[in-house]
Amino acid sequence: MEYLSIVFQEVYKILFLLVPVLVSVAMIVWLDRRVWAFVQKRQGPNVVGPFGLLQSLADALKYIFKEIIIPSSSNKVIFILAPIVTMTLALIAWAVIPFSATQVLADINVGILYLFAVSSLGVYGIIMGGWASNSKYPFLGAIRSAAQMVSYEVSIGVIIINVLLCVGSLNLNDIVIAQQNMWFVIPLFPMFVIFFISALAETNRPPFDLPEAEAELVAGYQTEYSGMMYAMFWLGEYANILLMCAMGAILFLGGWMSPIDVYPFTLVPGAIWLILKILLLFILFALVKAIVPRYRYDQLMRLGWKVFLPLSLIWVVLTASYLFYFNLLPVN
Amino acid sequence: MIAHAIFFYTFSIIAVVSAIMVTASKNTVHSVFFLILDFISISCLFIMIGAEFLGMIMLIVYVGAVAVLFLFVVMMLNVAQQKNQWFAGQATSKHIPVGLIISTLIFFEIIIVIGGWKYKPEIFDINNSLANTSVSNTHSLGQILYTDYIHVFQISGMILLVAMIGAIVLTFRQRSGVKRQSYIKQISRERSEGVELLDVQSTKGVKIDD
8 A cells, every 4th residue: 555655646746747748848849830930920820729829739639530550561569669769768858857956756866867868769769760661761761860869969978078077966956056156058158059059960950850851851760650650759859859958958057046046036936947948948949940951961970070079078178177277176 | 675676577587588589589670679678677777776877877878879880780781681591591500619619608707707706705895895885876986987997997998999990990991083072172262263254165165174
C-alpha cells in the first residue's frame, strides 16, 4: 500500500509536468507559424478559436482520425517504434528542468549530463524512422541528420563545459544559482551565440533543416509516415526545440531567476520567468526560420567542425585560464 | 529494497538477453539496435549502484556517438546488399580456430577476475581507492583522475588523438580534378576581377573560362 501511494504521488507529479508541456508544444507550433507569417506580412493561422489559438488542436484532431499507413516493405517493428522513441526522449528530458529552487521533478547530481545524453539520443528516432521506411528519401534524410546531429553535439558539449567551469557543479539548480550576480550570457556571449546556432542544427530547424529539405528529399525521414505517427514525430520535434530553449535559458539566461533582484520582480514565481525566457528564445528560433535561407550540406558540416568546434575549444582554454589566473575557480 | 531488486533484475535480464541477441539476430541493423539496448540497460545499472557520472557518460559516448556510427556503417552495408550474402560463400569452419582462441582467452580472464574477487578480496581493496562518500561521485572521480592518475589519463587521451589522426590520414585522399571552394577567395573577390566587358566579334563568340 505504501509503495502504491508513492507511485500515485509520482504519477501525479509527472502528469502535472507533462500535460502543460504537451499543451505548450501545441501552442508553440501555433506561435511558430504566426511569427513566420508576420515576418512575411501574412496573417498565419487565425481562424480556429481566438487568434487561431486552437489551430494546433484542430490539426491534432485531424491527425488522430487519419489512417496510419505502414508501407508493406518496411521493417514494421522499428517503423512503429521510431516516432514513439522520438516522442518519449523529447518528454523524459523535462524531468530534470528546474522551475524554481524546489519545483523540480528529479533534482539529480548530473542533471546537465542527463539533458545532454537525452538530447544526443534524439537522433535514434530519426535514424530508425529513416531506415525502417525502406525508401530512398527517408534513408538519405536519416543519414544526413545523423551526421549533422552528431557533429553539432560535439560543440554543444564543449559549450556546456565552458559553463560548468564557471559553476563547478553538474546540477541544474546549482547552475542557475551560480548566475545570481551575472547571467552567463554576458561573460560567455560568444558561447551563447554558438549554442543558439548549434541548437538550431541539433533540432533540425531552418536554416539547418537538411534532413527534411523538401526541395531535395520530399519530407526526409518523415516521408512514409502518416496520421498520428507523423504527428508524434512533429510533436517530438517541437518538444525538443522547447527543451533546447529551456537548456539555453538555464545555461545562459539565469533559468528561473528574475532578471533584476528587486522587490516587485522577485514576487513573480520562478516558473513564469523560466517560461518567459524559453518563449524569448523560441521567438528567436522562429525569426531565424523566417529570415535565413537554408545552408548547403558541406557548408553545414564545415561550420560545425571547422568553425564552432575550434572556437568553443579555444574559449574553454580562455575561460579556464582566466578563472585560474584570477583565482575564481569554484571550489567546494 | 524489494523495488531495488526488481529494477536490478529487470535491467540485468534485459542486458543479458540483448547481449545474446546482438550475436543471435540475423539482421545486422537489429543487432546494432540490441547493442544500443544493452548499453542503455548497463548504464541504468551503473546509475543504480550510484555511479551516475559513469552511467551518463556511457549513454553520451557509447549510445550517443559510437553506436550512431556503428548504425551508420551497418546501414550502408545493408543498402548495398540487402540479404545476408557475405557469409554464404565462405566456409564457416575457417573462423572457428580464431574464435575459439579469443573465447578461451576471455573465459580465462573472467575466471581470473571472478576468482580473485571471490577468494582474494584484498586484491580489490575498495577502501584504498575511493569510498569518500562525503563528496559526490563526479567530484571523487575527478579528484582521482586528475591527481594520482594524471599521467595515465593524459597518455590515454594522446593515444585516442593519435588514433583519430591516423584514421583521418588513412582515409584522406586528395582527388584531382575536383573544384574546390575557397571562402576567403570568394569573399575577397572584387567586381573588377569578376566582371569583364568584351567586344564580341560576330561569328567568333567569346571563350568563357570556367
